[in-house]
Amino acid sequence: MDPVSGALTGWIVAEHAGDCVEVREFAGADACLEPLLAAVGSRGLAAGLSRARVRIPGSPAVAAALPALLADARQVTEHAGMARPLHATAASVRATVSAPGSVHWYGDSF
Secondary structure: OOOOOOOOOEEEEEEEEEEEEEEEEEOOHHHHHHHHHHHHHHHHHHHOOEEEEEOOOOOOOHHHHHHHOOOOOOOOOOOOOOOOOOOHHHHHHHHHHHOOOOOOHHHHHO
């Protein structure tokens, strides 16, 4: 939130995933990314976590803000996609959602 106006300037979705904290979504002004990542990192460290995974699109703003999440942040590129199988067969949907590494994100349940 903007400290002067109280207007929402951004939000972040994160969770503990195994032995790391995982950032799944971010929306907002670039200026609010660093304090949001710092808050996520602080909560992760308080929970005994020392690793993080950030699953948001890379940009110069994201790269600049990553040290706020963890002091020794490094980039590792992963390739992921999103499936919304509206016209797919049942077998195709089953193969997609049961593939190694697949995740159901409840935010997409609409």
